[in-house]
Amino acid sequence: MTQPLPLLERAAAVIPNGMYGHQNVVLLPEGMPQFFDRAEGATLWDDQGRSYLDYMCGYGPNLFGYGHKEIDDAYVARMRAGDTMTGPAPVMVELAEAMTAQVSHADWAMFCKNGTDATTMAMMIARRHTGRKTIVLAAGAYHGAAPWCTPLKGGTTPEDRANQIHYIYNDAESLEEAVRKAGSDLAAIFASPIKHDTFVDQELPDPEYARRARELCDEHGALLIVDDVRAGFRIARDCSWASVGVQPDLSSWGKAIANGHPISALLGADKARMAAATIYVTGSYWFSAAPMAAAITTLRLIRETDYLERTIALGDRLRAGLDAVATRHGFGLRQTGPSQLPLIMFHEDEGFGTGYAFCSGLLQRGVYFHPWHNMFISNAMTEADIDLTLQAADDTLRDVRAGPKPGPVEKLQILAQLAAE
Numbered sequence: 001m002t003q004p005l006p007l008l009e010r011a012a013a014v015i016p017n018g019m020y021g022h023q024n025v026v027l028l029p030e031g032m033p034q035f036f037d038r039a040e041g042a043t044l045w046d047d048q049g050r051s052y053l054d055y056m057c058g059y060g061p062n063l064f065g066y067g068h069k070e071i072d073d074a075y076v077a078r079m080r081a082g083d084t085m086t087g088p089a090p091v092m093v094e095l096a097e098a099m100t101a102q103v104s105h106a107d108w109a110m111f112c113k114n115g116t117d118a119t120t121m122a123m124m125i126a127r128r129h130t131g132r133k134t135i136v137l138a139a140g141a142y143h144g145a146a147p148w149c150t151p152l153k154g155g156t157t158p159e160d161r162a163n164q165i166h167y168i169y170n171d172a173e174s175l176e177e178a179v180r181k182a183g184s185d186l187a188a189i190f191a192s193p194i195k196h197d198t199f200v201d202q203e204l205p206d207p208e209y210a211r212r213a214r215e216l217c218d219e220h221g222a223l224l225i226v227d228d229v230r231a232g233f234r235i236a237r238d239c240s241w242a243s244v245g246v247q248p249d250l251s252s253w254g255k256a257i258a259n260g261h262p263i264s265a266l267l268g269a270d271k272a273r274m275a276a277a278t279i280y281v282t283g284s285y286w287f288s289a290a291p292m293a294a295a296i297t298t299l300r301l302i303r304e305t306d307y308l309e310r311t312i313a314l315g316d317r318l319r320a321g322l323d324a325v326a327t328r329h330g331f332g333l334r335q336t337g338p339s340q341l342p343l344i345m346f347h348e349d350e351g352f353g354t355g356y357a358f359c360s361g362l363l364q365r366g367v368y369f370h371p372w373h374n375m376f377i378s379n380a381m382t383e384a385d386i387d388l389t390l391q392a393a394d395d396t397l398r399d400v401r402a403g404p405k406p407g408p409v410e411k412l413q414i415l416a417q418l419a420a421e
């Protein structure tokens with residue numbers, strides 16, 4: 001009897017590359033599972049039945065835990081009553097009311113499916129509002145995977161990225177320089193709420209830079225856009241830049257707003273309402289009611305629970321514990337960004353050799369970490385989960401020799417090649 005082919009081989013036959021985008025594990029450390037069967041709370045099970053404490057949270061959507069009962073009950077009830085119909089359900093208005101009540105700069109809301117839909121809509125509304133073309137963005141910041149913003153250039157044209165000028169995140173001078181270059185054509189400044197680029201340390205926003213972005217937009221009649229797709233509701237119960245006292249004109253949301261159910265949003269101030277009302281944007285599934293019901297319940301939990309304080313406290317516990325473990329074994333860690341969005345890299349590890357070995361060791365011990373993308377703390381995690389992680393890190397670093405290690409050169413070369421195209 002012939003054995004059935006492993007899933008990876010079957011995937012390679014019928015899915016280009018076996019997998020695409022950020023969920024292709026080819027570039028990740030040895031042993032990263034490609035397929036998962038089940039998820040509950042903070043735990044994932046791969047297709048082989050192995051379980052992992054999951055620090056990636058689906059790359060962001062899992063905020064209150066996988067399979068959260070109240071959220072999923074709201075989803076299922078709404079789905080049974082009518083989900084994707086010829087028009088939206090009343091929950092659409094309820095959700096728009098809830099989002100605009102929650103986010104202080106927002107007077108209106110539009111819903112879509114992916115973060116990219118929301119950032120693309122933000123760009124269109126800014127251009128419509130100003131009648132201008134140029135958008136100013138931080139170099140290296142991720143705003144989605146449409147031709148105008150996808151990080152690897154394959155299949156896109158220079159024209160797709162025309163009318164863009166880059167600045168350095170947190171550098172008010174470089175922002176001013178970019179705005180000067182845009183001249184009288186500035187439509188918008190895009191800002192990530194924090195610097196959460198891949199491969200490099202995270203940075204919290206310098207309040208002075210954030211305020212300068214606001215002033216420059218006001219001086220030039222341009223719109224300030226905060227892309228809160230990833231960090232939204234993980235840093236504040238408001239737009240993330242409320243934490244530095246800066247209100248954008250538009251903010252894009254996605255990932256955690258319905259705890260894993262597919263919906264994203266663009267929120268805006270009255271100033272941009274006319275422009276938003278006069279662009280044509282839509283999608284077959286943008287009006288599906290069940291994810292909206294899930295988002296309403298998620299928002300209620302955001303208002304009524306201490307999830308934010310809890311995820312910060314758990315992140316702090318992880319950060320302090322990992323620093324102690326690393327020091328004990330002679331490693332230096334760079335743990336940057338908010339502790340509830342941990343990015344953990346090793347000192348003197350440009351080739352990521354130590355980072356990859358660390359992640360592989362953790363994986364064998366049932367902990368899923370990422371070597372160069374920020375991770376996420378889920379409210380379903382417990383102190384015991386953090387302590388188990390610290391034990392796994394201790395056991396792993398005992399085996400990983402301190403000092404420079406050869407990195408996954410081939411894997412990183414593939415990425416560099418793609419980027420250079």
Ligand SMILES: *Cc1c(COP(=O)(O)O)cnc(C)c1O
Nearest residue numbers: 114115116142143144229230254
């Ligand atoms: C994920 C992400 C996007 C794109 O969202 P998708 O749902 O993947 O289209 C945009 N901006 C940021 C900051 C993100 O993290």
